Amino acid sequence: xxxxxxxxxxxxxxxxxxxxxxxxxxxxxxxxxxxxxxxxxxxxxxxxxxxxxxxxxxxxxxxxxxxxxxxxxxxxxxxxxxxxxxxxxxxxxxxxxxxxxxxxxxxxxxxxxxxxxxxxxxxxxxxxxxxxxxxxxxxxxxxxxxxxxx
Amino acid sequence: xxxxxxxxxxxxxxxxxxxxxxxxxxxxxxxxxxxxxxxxxxxxxxxxxxxxxxxxxxxxxxxxxxxxxxxxxxxxxxxxxxxxxxxxxxxxxxxxxxxxxxxxxxxxxxxxxxxxxxxxxxxxxxxxxxxxxxxxxxxxxxxxxxxxxxxxxxxxxxxxxxxxxxxxxxxxxx
Numbered sequence: 001x002x003x004x005x006x007x008x009x010x011x012x013x014x015x016x017x018x019x020x021x022x023x024x025x026x027x028x029x030x031x032x033x034x035x036x037x038x039x040x041x042x043x044x045x046x047x048x049x050x051x052x053x054x055x056x057x058x059x060x061x062x063x064x065x066x067x068x069x070x071x072x073x074x075x076x077x078x079x080x081x082x083x084x085x086x087x088x089x090x091x092x093x094x095x096x097x098x099x100x101x102x103x104x105x106x107x108x109x110x111x112x113x114x115x116x117x118x119x120x121x122x123x124x125x126x127x128x129x130x131x132x133x134x135x136x137x138x139x140x141x142x143x144x145x146x147x148x149x150x
Numbered sequence: 151x152x153x154x155x156x157x158x159x160x161x162x163x164x165x166x167x168x169x170x171x172x173x174x175x176x177x178x179x180x181x182x183x184x185x186x187x188x189x190x191x192x193x194x195x196x197x198x199x200x201x202x203x204x205x206x207x208x209x210x211x212x213x214x215x216x217x218x219x220x221x222x223x224x225x226x227x228x229x230x231x232x233x234x235x236x237x238x239x240x241x242x243x244x245x246x247x248x249x250x251x252x253x254x255x256x257x258x259x260x261x262x263x264x265x266x267x268x269x270x271x272x273x274x275x276x277x278x279x280x281x282x283x284x285x286x287x288x289x290x291x292x293x294x295x296x297x298x299x300x301x302x303x304x305x306x307x308x309x310x311x312x313x314x315x316x317x318x319x320x321x322x323x324x
Contacts (some may be wrong), residue, residue, distance in 0.1 A: 007182035007299055009188055015174045016247050021167060023154045029167035031160055038157060067157045085177070136167035 024051040027065045032140035035130055039068050039103050046104035071100030071127035071147055076106070079117050088143055091115045098144060099124060110143040119146060185215030190229070190299035196291055198230040200265050202229035212301075232289040234262035234269075234307070235315040237323045241278045254278045260287060260307055261323050268323050271301065275308035282323065286312035 016021035021029055025042060028050045031038040039050030041064040048056070055062055077096035083089055088110040094117075097106035111126055113119035126144035160166070169241050182190060185201060189212040200211035201224035208217065209228050217224050230315045239258035242251070259268035273281050274290070288310035297303045 005187060005191060006184065007187040009180045009182070011176075011178055011180040013176040014248070016171070017173055018169055018171045020169050025170075025258060026167050026195060027154065027160055030163055034159065034163060037157065038160065061153075061154060063153050064155045065157060065160065067159065086175075137170060 005017065019069060022053055022112060024053045024062070024065070027051060029136040029138075029140075030140065031067070033134045033136040035134065035140075037068050037070050037141075038065050039100075039105075039126070040065050047102060048099055048105045049103040049107045066102070068103045070130075070141075072100035072106075073100045074111065074120070074122055074124050074126055075099050075118055076122060077111065079120065088139060092117065093143065094120050096120075096126070105148065109138075111140060112143045112145050158257050183215060185213040185224070187299075189213055193303050194297050194299045195300065196294070196297055196303070198262065198289075200228045200230050200234060200262075202226040202228050209264060210267050211262060211265045211269055228264065230261045230265060232291075233310055233312075234260040234265075234287060235320050236273065236281065236285040236287060237261050237276075237320045238283065239273065243258050243272070243283070244286055256281045258287075258307070261320050266323070269301075271304060273308070274306040274308035282314075284314035284317060284320070286310050286315060 028038055037049065038051060039047045039049035042048050042059045042062060043060055045056040047066060047068060049068055051065055053062060054093045065141060075097040077094040079094050080087065081092050083091065083093065089112055092115045094111040097108055097113045099106040111120065125147040126139045127147045129143055129145050131140050131142045189199055198211065199211035200209045202209045203217035203220055203222065203224050204226065205220040205222055206217060210224060211230060213224055215224060234242055236258045239256050241254050242258050243254045256273040257270060258273045258281065259270055261268040264290065273287060286309065287307035288308055289304045290308055292305055
């Protein structure tokens with residue numbers, strides 16, 4: 001058989017999922033929309049951010065939502081040299097585990113150092129940069145940035 | 151939910167968030183490969199071609215270039231008729247995102263004569279509740295100037311008036 005002309009076509013598959021949040025993530029998202037961050041108190045007294053409905057150790061229902069700070073300490077991080085579509089920043093940044101002030105468990109978010117990997121360090125302090133328009137989404141925090149950057 | 155204790159700043163918030171959007175998107179390039187390219191280029195010429203396995207003699211359409219059972223290339227090309235038998239179908243009554251068809255419509259598996267695997271396409275020109283297994287159907291093509299390398303070159307299949315096919319003729323494809 002003769003070689004055919006190979007066909008190539010762009011393809012996009014998109015699923016417009018939405019989901020209910022439950023009371024804890026609902027409180028977390030509501031707080032983000034209002035411009036602050038909440039966690040919950042676990043059975044052993046630790047503060048977990050984002051808040052969870054059930055205790056990770058005892059599985060008992062958790063009910064106490066508490067406010068934490070919007071700044072904290074980088075516990076661990078990973079540099080993203082080439083951001084992809086859907087990443088929170090369009091220049092090199094770090095995904096970081098950040099232990100917010102008043103929390104005992106770190107939360108994942110992005111840290112913007114202006115593209116400078118040398119400015120990233122475990123133990124550094126970072127503060128949330130809030131999005132101008134907030135709708136109740138994790139991206140209501142545009143990213144974190146080194147404390148005192150602005 | 152009522153036993154959740156909220157901090158003061160969250161107690162009086164109007165319309166707390168109860169639902170979030172979590173869309174998923176895959177944006178990629180589809181390479182048809184040699185066999186399917188041959189098939190689609192033939193479709194653009196208003197022809198349907200399958201490929202026959204040299205071992206089990208089954209005819210696959212659209213061809214993928216290899217027999218999934220025997221693992222050998224399917225190099226013999228078969229020109230196919232534009233008529234077949236409905237082996238299975240689904241009446242779609244539910245609205246969904248990205249939908250282009252008017253409700254209700256029927257999506258069916260159609261076993262083209264001389265083939266051994268059914269093709270999925272639409273059934274039209276018949277009320278949805280009259281579509282049935284064994285129904286004989288024919289392809290309705292778009293106008294020649296709109297033909298292209300896509301199965302959308304077939305607008306749909308419609309009943310061709312022949313009596314229903316004997317179940318034995320399609321029992322391996324239901």
